[in-house]
Amino acid sequence: MxxxxxxxxxxxxxxxxxxxxxxxxxxxxxxxxxxxxxxxxxxxxxxxxxxxxxxxxxxxxxxxxxxxxxxxxxxxxxxxxxxxxxxxxxxxxxxxxxxxxxxxxxxxxxxxxxxxxxxxxxxxxxxxxxxxxxxxxxxxxxxDSQDAGPLLCAGATVFAPFLRHGVKPTDRIGIVGIGGLGHLAIQFADAWGCDVTAISTSLSKKAEALELGADGFIATRETDELEEAAGTFDFILSTVPADLPWDVYLAALKPQGTLSVVGLPESPMQITPFVLLPSEKRIVGGVPASREETVQMLGFAARHGVxxxxxxxxxxxxxxxxxxxxxxxxxxxxxxxx
Incomplete structure (x- = not known):
């Protein structure tokens, strides 16, 4: 052969x-x-x-x-x-x-x-x-086959954190980035039943984010919108391959909230311990999904039109x-x- x-x-x-x-x-x-x-x-x-x-x-x-x-x-x-x-x-x-x-x-x-x-x-x-x-x-x-391919990597990567970290339909979650991973994460979070806020540097993506299922939108470039959202999210999923102001994102979490990073930052993450420790917040990494997580993702996507x-x-x-x-x-x- x-x-x-x-x-x-x-x-x-x-x-x-x-x-x-x-x-x-x-x-x-x-x-x-x-x-x-x-x-x-x-x-x-x-x-x-x-x-x-x-x-x-x-x-x-x-x-x-x-x-x-x-x-x-x-x-x-x-x-x-x-x-x-x-x-x-x-x-x-x-x-x-x-x-x-x-x-x-x-x-x-x-x-x-x-x-x-x-x-x-x-x-x-x-x-x-x-x-x-x-x-x-x-x-x-x-x-369809053309849709199945991206689900196997991008879809599984953003779906698995919902299972691993106990995201609930009652949670308020932020999705950072409206790209190849983020546009799927918004759909999954919406179908999960969460209150979903899309977070992006680009205000031009607001309309599409709302159409994908986001309930709200935060623009981070030249605004204080993210700082004003301090203490409001149960879970934030970062899908962007970029360095972010990590302290600001941690501050946006509620006590015991989770920041899940599945986009690869370009540099070492700089974090002030005081932002992380007193409120028992978590930072977790993400890798491709397990076999069972992938099976569950495909079934969920099929049922909910993701x-x-x-x-x-x-x-x-x-x-x-x-x-x-x-x-x-x-x-x-x-x-x-x-």
């Missing part, structure tokens, strides 16, 4: 055709013929070697959706079959034997298979392999699509289709 992919052969290079042999299918493995794949900022970061650990050639892509084309001998035939529509997201497998895997926290497994870190085995290809069939997620019929806003490109135009993501101008996710 030969897989045809699109790879960057050096830092920042345009993607070019590349072929590789994935080897013999393992007992738990599943091959998926890719029909759609989302392009995440992390994919662009790997192509551009932003973090210094890319291994070239890089075949990025970790929001792949397609059809099962082959299954290993140990795959449960009642739950996974050839021809089934599935998605392979940020995590394509884990050891399933460590304390974290056995307690349903596969996202913390030290040996998890991060799709985007594989080098030349990502989703910008004719086929992608899940190293464990349990991480090839059946896509609900209500969700969908990404996507721009679609044919796979042949992937370099134009990557450039669109790199520029930061996409509204809000980019997907390529075979």
């Amino acid at each position: 030969s897989v045809t992919a699109l790879a960057a052969t050096s830092v920042g290079a345009e993607l070019a055709p590349y072929e590789y042999d994935p080897g013999e299918l393992g007992p738990l493995e599943v091959d998926v013929d890719v029909t759609h794949c989302g392009i995440c900022h992390t994919d662009v970061g790997m192509i551009d070697n932003d973090w210094g650990y890319s291994r070239f050639p890089v075949v990025a892509g970790h929001e792949a959706v397609g059809v099962v084309s082959a299954v290993g001998t140990a795959v449960d035939p009642e739950r996974m079959r050839i021809g089934q529509r599935v998605g392979v997201g940020a995590i394509a497998g884990s050891c399933m034997g460590c304390e974290f895997c056995l307690s349903g926290r596969q996202q913390l497994c030290a040996h998890r298979d991060d799709t985007v870190l594989r080098g030349d085995r990502g989703g910008f290809a004719s086929s992608v392999r899940a190293s464990d069939w349990r991480f090839a997620y059946p896509i609900p019929d209500a969700i 969908r990404p806003r996507v721009e679609t490109y044919p796979m042949a135009d992937i370099n134009r699509a990557v450039a669109r993501v790199r520029s930061g101008d996409a509204r809000y996710r980019v997907v390529v289709s075979a």
Whole structure:
């Protein structure tokens, strides 16, 4: 079997055709013929070697959706079959034997298979392999394939904190950033039943934030609106890959409130202990979702109509699509289709 992919052969290079042999299918493995794949900022970061650990050639892509084309001998035939529509997201497998895997926290497994870190085995290809069939997620019929890809990474990343940190429908929550993650977080929070405030530097996004389900809007550029909201939020989810005035955001929380950071800041976080400690506030990090969290997210999104806003490109135009993501101008996710 030969897989045809699109790879960057050096830092920042345009993607070019590349072929590789994935080897013999393992007992738990599943091959998926890719029909759609989302392009995440992390994919662009790997192509551009932003973090210094890319291994070239890089075949990025970790929001792949397609059809099962082959299954290993140990795959449960009642739950996974050839021809089934599935998605392979940020995590394509884990050891399933460590304390974290056995307690349903596969996202913390030290040996998890991060799709985007594989080098030349990502989703910008004719086929992608899940190293464990349990991480090839059946896509609900209500969700189109072009929408399913971004849900597998962006959707799961912003949905999981609601489960992990006990967000309640009675909570008032703030969503920082109205981009690829934030526009989904607003929808999930609205469907969850929360009072939702969108927080953005750009006042131009207010109308769209309200249309997505926000009940209120705070503009942070050249205003004191966030400072005036001190002590009002139960939970704040930061989705932006940027440095923020962390003390101001912590001050906006109620006592015992939680600031969940899923967007990667550019610099070390500077925090005044007095803002954090006396009111027992928390700062928590976020990583891709566990298997069960992803399953729950897909079901919730299907029932409540949570969908990404996507721009679609044919796979042949992937370099134009990557450039669109790199520029930061996409509204809000980019997907390529075979």
